[in-house]
Amino acid sequence: xxxxxxxxxxxxxxxxxxxxxxxxxxxxxxxxxxxxxxxxxxxxxxxxxxxxxxxxxxxxxxxxxxxxxxxxxxxxxxxxxxxxxxxxxxxxxxxxxxxxxxxxxxxxxxxxxxxxxxxxxxxxxxxxxxxxxxxxxxxxxxxxxxxxxxxxxxxxxxxxxxxxxxxxxxxxxxxxxxxxxxxxxxxxxxxxxxxxxxxxxxxxxxxxxxxxxxxxxxxxxxxxxxxxxxxxxxxxxxxxxxxxxxxxxxxxxxxxxxxxxxxxxxxxxxxxxxxxxxxxxxxxxxxxxxxxxxxxxxxxxxxxxxxxxxxxxxxxxxxxxxxxxxxxxxxxxxxxxxxxxxxxxxxxxxxxxxxxxxxxxxxxxxxxxxxxxxxxxxxxxxxxxxxxxxxxxxxxxxxxxxxxxxxxxxxxxxxxxxxxxxxxxxxxxxxxxxxxxxxxxxxxxxxxxxxxxxxxxxxxxxxxxxxxxxxxxxxxxxxxxxxxxxxxxxxxxxxxxxxxxxxxxxxxxxxxx
Ligand SMILES: Cc1cc2nc3c(=O)[nH]c(=O)nc-3n(C[C@H](O)[C@H](O)[C@H](O)COP(=O)(O)OP(=O)(O)OC[C@H]3O[C@@H](n4cnc5c(N)ncnc54)[C@H](O)[C@@H]3O)c2cc1C
Numbered sequence: 001x002x003x004x005x006x007x008x009x010x011x012x013x014x015x016x017x018x019x020x021x022x023x024x025x026x027x028x029x030x031x032x033x034x035x036x037x038x039x040x041x042x043x044x045x046x047x048x049x050x051x052x053x054x055x056x057x058x059x060x061x062x063x064x065x066x067x068x069x070x071x072x073x074x075x076x077x078x079x080x081x082x083x084x085x086x087x088x089x090x091x092x093x094x095x096x097x098x099x100x101x102x103x104x105x106x107x108x109x110x111x112x113x114x115x116x117x118x119x120x121x122x123x124x125x126x127x128x129x130x131x132x133x134x135x136x137x138x139x140x141x142x143x144x145x146x147x148x149x150x151x152x153x154x155x156x157x158x159x160x161x162x163x164x165x166x167x168x169x170x171x172x173x174x175x176x177x178x179x180x181x182x183x184x185x186x187x188x189x190x191x192x193x194x195x196x197x198x199x200x201x202x203x204x205x206x207x208x209x210x211x212x213x214x215x216x217x218x219x220x221x222x223x224x225x226x227x228x229x230x231x232x233x234x235x236x237x238x239x240x241x242x243x244x245x246x247x248x249x250x251x252x253x254x255x256x257x258x259x260x261x262x263x264x265x266x267x268x269x270x271x272x273x274x275x276x277x278x279x280x281x282x283x284x285x286x287x288x289x290x291x292x293x294x295x296x297x298x299x300x301x302x303x304x305x306x307x308x309x310x311x312x313x314x315x316x317x318x319x320x321x322x323x324x325x326x327x328x329x330x331x332x333x334x335x336x337x338x339x340x341x342x343x344x345x346x347x348x349x350x351x352x353x354x355x356x357x358x359x360x361x362x363x364x365x366x367x368x369x370x371x372x373x374x375x376x377x378x379x380x381x382x383x384x385x386x387x388x389x390x391x392x393x394x395x396x397x398x399x400x401x402x403x404x405x406x407x408x409x410x411x412x413x414x415x416x417x418x419x420x421x422x423x424x425x426x427x428x429x430x431x432x433x434x435x436x437x438x439x440x441x442x443x444x445x446x447x448x449x450x451x452x453x454x455x456x457x458x459x460x461x462x463x464x465x466x467x468x469x470x471x472x473x474x475x476x477x478x479x480x481x482x483x484x485x486x487x488x489x490x491x492x493x494x495x496x497x498x499x500x501x502x503x504x505x506x507x508x509x510x511x512x513x
Pocket of ligand 1: 009010011015031034038039040041045047127153199206334335356357358359371373374376
């Protein structure tokens with residue numbers, strides 16, 4: 001068994017950024033299940049939020065984040081996020097991330113639910129790609145050891161202390177074991193659980209399943225964000241049409257050409273994502289269509305091609321010139337607000353186990369993430385993990401949230417489930433029953449099917465079977481959390497409990513023992 005001072009699982013922004021900081025503290029191993037650049041980060045378009053503009057302040061950023069989070073943000077974590085943002089942006093610039101500028105100043109754009117323009121971007125709408133390429137290049141030039149195509153399958157824990165991990169090399173099938181007293185989970189989200197998603201194929205909830213199985217606390221799983229505007233063209237894979245397109249003036253029209261958002265909310269197209277996504281769902285059902293349209297034809301073609309070169313080119317290559325024609329869009333699964341519960345130092349309840357990025361639940365997003373706060377969350381809290389590692393303090397880790405009790409996932413009843421367990425059925429089940437508009441009946445049905453499927457999972461032999469195990473466990477946590485929460489708040493909407501309930505202003509926390 002090989003020893004490293006720090007083992008990092010994942011090579012998105014969270015994995016690479018923590019690796020680059022951790023290398024100054026000791027030896028670092030990064031394990032990643034695909035190639036180094038297979039991740040969600042690479043697909044991020046809009047940008048990264050930070051209060052660096054003239055008319056902005058960390059207090060304004062704080063207020064916008066809190067109001068999007070709908071009563072469930074962790075105040076201390078949000079304060080940390082907004083206060084440390086400018087310094088972390090400076091770090092990214094030092095690493096070489098080429099943020100766009102206008103007249104020598106960093107260019108800032110506005111996105112939904114931000115009161116002022118505060119989104120930095122790179123390459124117009126290719127922010128994630130620039131960050132990923134910049135960081136991965138630095139990692140490749142450093143002494144950090146990176147093992148691609150190695151899927152982590154278990155976190156080894158002894159008396160609540162992390163001691164190592166197990167993995168399989170997907171190319172050879174060999175089982176690997178590494179020892180460390182510091183393991184950072186940076187495995188990203190779980191968007192692949194849903195039939196329609198913006199997420200890359202690696203987003204299968206592995207980190208949540210690994211942490212839960214090791215005894216870590218998992219929080220806020222019922223809060224999953226659906227992005228309102230994802231390209232819906234026949235035969236074309238899901239492709240995000242960034243929030244920033246509406247920020248620059250894009251309008252939503254139904255199939256009859258009618259601009260419908262002002263009928264739902266005074267913020268119209270710039271309302272928070274959950275409101276826009278639900279409004280689109282209602283409008284699609286009213287008009288009997290599976291799509292609506294995003295209209296940018298009134299904007300100058302120069303603005304469109306300069307600000308959204310990637311989106312413009314992607315659509316043009318598929319026969320759609322967005323400067324002249326309407327963009328067919330519909331909502332899709334996008335971002336997991338919940339995850340492995342951590343404090344403001346990225347620590348879980350297991351000593352030596354940290355979580356960073358989308359797999360973690362720092363509490364900054366509450367029930368609904370403010371656009372472009374996730375890349376920021378990664379850099380702010382990753383830096384703090386390494387500071388904690390550096391100080392090597394052995395503070396007793398305490399739960400930070402107001403938890404009354406732990407929830408656990410249910411034992412399956414002896415119902416017969418005729419639906420075959422396979423990936424398309426799983427994705428359809430989650431989309432239909434655990435999607436944008438939920439009901440107790442649909443959630444109960446999904447919970448029962450998932451529990452039964454868990455009993456008949458194939459043995460873990462390769463990446464696909466390991467991922468299926470992780471997806472079922474993650475789906476169970478998400479579905480059962482959504483079933484417990486009998487109210488609507490943020491991204492979690494129950495048509496049988498459409499109102500917010502003050503006694504539910506608390507977190508749902510799962511633990512396996
Ligand atoms: C299309 C799209 C657009 C977005 N736009 C924005 C935006 O404009 N602004 C913003 O702030 N956020 C945006 N987001 C969200 C943001 O990009 C992600 O939340 C963020 O990039 C997550 O980074 P991460 O490092 O946590 O995860 P990822 O980038 O997804 O990386 C996860 C890594 O973990 C690896 N991994 C997973 N499981 C295992 C395992 N078992 N063993 C080994 N390795 C494993 C994966 O291979 C991958 O390398 C967007 C997301 C998408 C999908």
